[in-house]
Amino acid sequence: MSCGNHHDTDCSEVLAEVWLFLDHECDDARRRLLAQHLDECEPCLSEYGIDEKLKRLLAAKCGGEHAPAGLKDRLRQQIRVAVLEQAEVTVEEGPSGTTTTVEVRGTRIEQRG
Known part of the structure; x- marks a missing residue:
């Protein structure tokens, strides 16, 4: 996926690593780079938001077991x-x-x- 705009980090890279970002499983430098991209790119931010909501829903529904x-x-x-x-x-x-x-x-x- 690409939004058509130039970014230091390609959209497909960011979306491939969004779960690592959500789970705080990437190092600080990579996390800052991904966060910068999400701040600049509306389509990726939207996808990130969907994944973040899914993660919260899973935690809420499956958190007690x-x-x-x-x-x-x-x-x-x-x-x-x-x-x-x-x-x-x-x-x-x-x-x-x-x-x-x-x-x-x-x-x-x-x-x-």
């Missing part, structure tokens, strides 16, 4: 995988460590750690 042990971790992992796939990010673990690859507008960025 306790999930089985490990469910929260499994759900977070599945959401993280879905977000990474949607944002064209791959994380590979091998004998030499972890490699993270990000594809952004035809540019490939690799980080080894």
Whole structure:
């Protein structure tokens, strides 16, 4: 998705990470970048608002019950995988460590750690 305006962070990137933003699961620098985009982009802000309302509704309707042990971790992992796939990010673990690859507008960025 793109609103047609230029932003430092592409709309599709922001929407792919909106749940990480809502759950405070991104670092402060990334959070500021996403917040700046949401402040500047009405279509993304609208989508963020829908997701935020959905999260609050789920918390209100499902907040009194306790999930089985490990469910929260499994759900977070599945959401993280879905977000990474949607944002064209791959994380590979091998004998030499972890490699993270990000594809952004035809540019490939690799980080080894």
